[in-house]
Amino acid sequence: MTQAHPATHLIEVVCPLCGSGFTKEKPRLSQILSLPETVRHRVRKCGDCGFIFLGPYLSREELESLYSGTYFAGKSSELSEGSGLDYEIECAQVRLSKFERTLDDLVALHPQAKSVLDVGAATGEFLDLARKKGLATAGIELSQWASDRAAEKYGFKFSNEPFETFSPGEQYDLIHASHVLEHFPHPNRAASKIAELLSPGGLVYVEVPFQFNAAESLAGRAGVWTRPFSTFSLHHPSFFTPTTLRKLFDKHGLSAKSIKCFNWDRHGDAPTRRSKKLARSFLKLIGQGQIIEGVFEHA
Numbered sequence: 001m002t003q004a005h006p007a008t009h010l011i012e013v014v015c016p017l018c019g020s021g022f023t024k025e026k027p028r029l030s031q032i033l034s035l036p037e038t039v040r041h042r043v044r045k046c047g048d049c050g051f052i053f054l055g056p057y058l059s060r061e062e063l064e065s066l067y068s069g070t071y072f073a074g075k076s077s078e079l080s081e082g083s084g085l086d087y088e089i090e091c092a093q094v095r096l097s098k099f100e101r102t103l104d105d106l107v108a109l110h111p112q113a114k115s116v117l118d119v120g121a122a123t124g125e126f127l128d129l130a131r132k133k134g135l136a137t138a139g140i141e142l143s144q145w146a147s148d149r150a151a152e153k154y155g156f157k158f159s160n161e162p163f164e165t166f167s168p169g170e171q172y173d174l175i176h177a178s179h180v181l182e183h184f185p186h187p188n189r190a191a192s193k194i195a196e197l198l199s200p201g202g203l204v205y206v207e208v209p210f211q212f213n214a215a216e217s218l219a220g221r222a223g224v225w226t227r228p229f230s231t232f233s234l235h236h237p238s239f240f241t242p243t244t245l246r247k248l249f250d251k252h253g254l255s256a257k258s259i260k261c262f263n264w265d266r267h268g269d270a271p272t273r274r275s276k277k278l279a280r281s282f283l284k285l286i287g288q289g290q291i292i293e294g295v296f297e298h299a
């Protein structure tokens with residue numbers, strides 16, 4: 001095993017949201033992710049702002065290996081908790097109506113909006129709908145495979161560069177970032193880029209998983225549930241709560257218009273097992289969910 005340089009080690013466990021050095025390993029949460037000894041990352045929580053993250057941060061090399069090749073084939077099973085549908089079929093069957101609702105909501109909140117940027121534009125379904133509604137569209141997508149599909153199907157030309165260095169030389173009235181932010185080990189860089197790209201009065205729509213929600217934590221604590229380990233356990237180095245999501249955007253001058261919690265049902269995933277149904281009812285009852293949705297305004 002290689003020994004991390006003490007100074008590097010210290011830097012890499014500083015809270016990536018607020019910069020506090022007062023962060024603590026949370027063995028129970030690492031256990032929920034079934035992180036094996038061979039993996040150097042552990043779940044940590046900031047004692048100052050409450051942000052939960054993987055520390056040490058994922059390196060560029062680690063990120064690249066996680067995202068090579070088969071990423072979307074796995075993403076769909078994560079979204080639908082193992083339905084086996086591939087991402088595009090899932091889009092066609094389930095996600096289009098969700099995208100449609102999101103677009104209608106955003107346009108109702110910002111009727112003057114003329115343009116939209118989709119961060120993590122995938123195979124182009126969201127932007128195809130946006131274009132049909134008369135919005136000028138732009139997309140950024142790291143996966144070459146997904147952007148090739150979007151070009152083939154809809155004629156879109158997405159940027160393939162990392163979001164942090166994306167500099168199109170223009171601003172957008174709407175930004176859509178659905179299941180994107182949790183993939184960034186440095187969420188401040190993503191939020192600051194969103195603020196830079198959003199026109200004054202513009203809105204950003206964010207959806208992230210609510211990992212370690214009350215039902216997950218309770219089940220993990222009771223030892224009745226863990227997530228089997230795979231490389232997908234590391235795909236989400238940032239674990240948001242409604243509070244830390246608000247804090248992140250506040251820091252960058254984006255104020256919350258709404259923050260709501262939902263269960264995976266909204267993406268067409270109806271649970272069959274009683275334990276899952278119970279978990280979702282419990283979350284609903286206490287005002288939590290498996291997903292957090294936020295709309296933030298650039299003042």
Ligand SMILES: [Zn+2]
Binds near residue numbers: 015019020050
């Ligand atoms: Zn913090």
